[in-house]
Amino acid sequence: MAGVTDAAFRQRLRRNGCCRLSTEMVSAAALARGNRRTLGYLAVPDLGPDLEVQLFGANPAELAEAGAMAVDAGFAAVDLNAGCPVKKVVGGGAGAALLRDPAHLGRCLAALRRVVPGQLSVKIRAGWDAASINCTQVARIAADAGVDRITLHPRTRSQGYSGLADWSLVEELVRECRVPVVGNGDIDSAAVAVERLRSSGCAGVMVGRAALGQPWLFAQAAELWQGRPAGPPPAPRQIGEDLVAQLRDLVRWKGERVAVVEMRKFVAWGAKGFVGVAEFRRSTQHVTEARELEERVHGFFDAIGEEGA
Helix, strand or coil: CCCCCCHHHHHHHHHCCCCCEEEEEEEHHHHHHCCHHHHHHHCCCCCCCCEEEEEECCCHHHHHHHHHHHHHHCCCEEEEEECCCCHHHHCCCCHHHHHHCHHHHHHHHHHHHHHCCCEEEEEEEEECCCCCECHHHHHHHHHHCCCCEEEEEEEECCCCCCCCCCHHHHHHHHHHCCCCEEEECCCCCHHHHHHHHHHHCCCEEECCCHHHHCCCHHHHHHHHHCCCCCCCCCCHHHHHHHHHHHHHHHHHHHCHHHHHHHHHHHHHHHHCCCCCHHHHHHHHCCCCCHHHHHHHHHHHHHHHHHHHC
């Protein structure tokens, strides 16, 4: 979720019922080198007990230094991403590439454990490819290194985001692992989130891509889990107001120029599925002022509300 789960989007997710959040992926090597832009990922305006910093890297010393910096910055939880399939990340030996050398992943986690007094977790995939499904072995090594939680995305690195996530692997890991397991992959609705929780026995589910267009699924899932009917999706006018609130947070924290450019993709995700979305997306692609973007968002979503009244 690099370039997505910044502070403004996290605030929007909180408003919609998300109870545990992560930063974008942060390079441990860049933190250790003192890269100014990367250091900014630790100076977040929404630091709190529900937020963990997500590191990636493959050098135990750099990870330890980055972990210590995160703790000094006030983060109570640190997560190591050992599941990212992106070529740029795995090319440096990080992300899902760590699954090819479980012993080295264990050393990386042990280095973090020495400097992180709070919760330490790791996110992994099923394995590198179909011929090397090793998530159970990796989880055992991670538990031995002292992690408090393991998140499994049951696709291989070779799959990327194609095909279907194999949730039988989550169920197996829940049975075999002595630390809590979180499942991730293909959670595209509140109903699916709750069904996966119940059928797999996992301690929680992690939602990624589905939250881009329907962040309210967290609140709906909580209602279903508590035995109540899930509330309906918000009205179009409410979606527009939520997007405008996100834009205003972005302007406050990143400045208008950056905020408007970054907000365009969120506006497009929010409008998905509505009539006229293609023209609306085109109308926002060259907007440079926050006020104009607000007006276009209100105009689009308010009109839908009026038509449906």
